[in-house]
Amino acid sequence: GAGVSQSPRYKVAKRGQDVALRCDPISGHVSLFWYQQALGQGPEFLTYFQNEAQLDKSGLPSDRFFAERPEGSVSTLKIQRTQQEDSAVYLCASSLSGSSGTEAFFGQGTRLTVV
């Protein structure tokens, strides 16, 4: 596609439910990032993939959060046993390489609301 695509756009989950968020990066982009954006805040880094390798997961807030990119293209962010504090917009971004200064292109995000 022309840009980074995320699905679903909106997700309402009951507390304790598991959710899976999908990201389709720009074709050929090596690097993929997940960010969490709370209301009125800037995006916060969660995890980074270079191809299929997860090179940095230092931003994942707990072991309930898990991300994968098995074939180096589509990525899934999974949140187990969702809690209210997980409510946020989850943004995916991709870039052509992992070199500093390479533009990151963002998807429109998935707005997760945990009730």
Add this chain to the structure above:
Amino acid sequence: GENVEQHPSTLSVQEGDSAVIKCTYSDSASNYFPWYKQELGKRPQLIIDIRSNVGEKKDQRIAVTLNKTAKHFSLHITETQPEDSAVYFCAASQQGGGNKLTFGTGTQLKVEL
């Protein structure tokens, strides 16, 4: 890790005036500083960026300045227009970090007619 602070949190200007948003960063290893514009409910979009080997960069009505010694960088928008109204985020990244970005908390810019 890197910490980016951004001011002001809200900024209201009259159409045609200039707007300035300032950011500071903590890690001297940071070498790439992009600015993103995010309209309500939409994705962040890159509007301009600067690398640490450059002190200033301009693109039409938008300019960014970088002071490495003081570890601060600023976004300047001249001749503001209503369509400039949005939230602006500064960010910083460093070599070797996979280009992961540390963002500021955002500035809500409102351009009034």
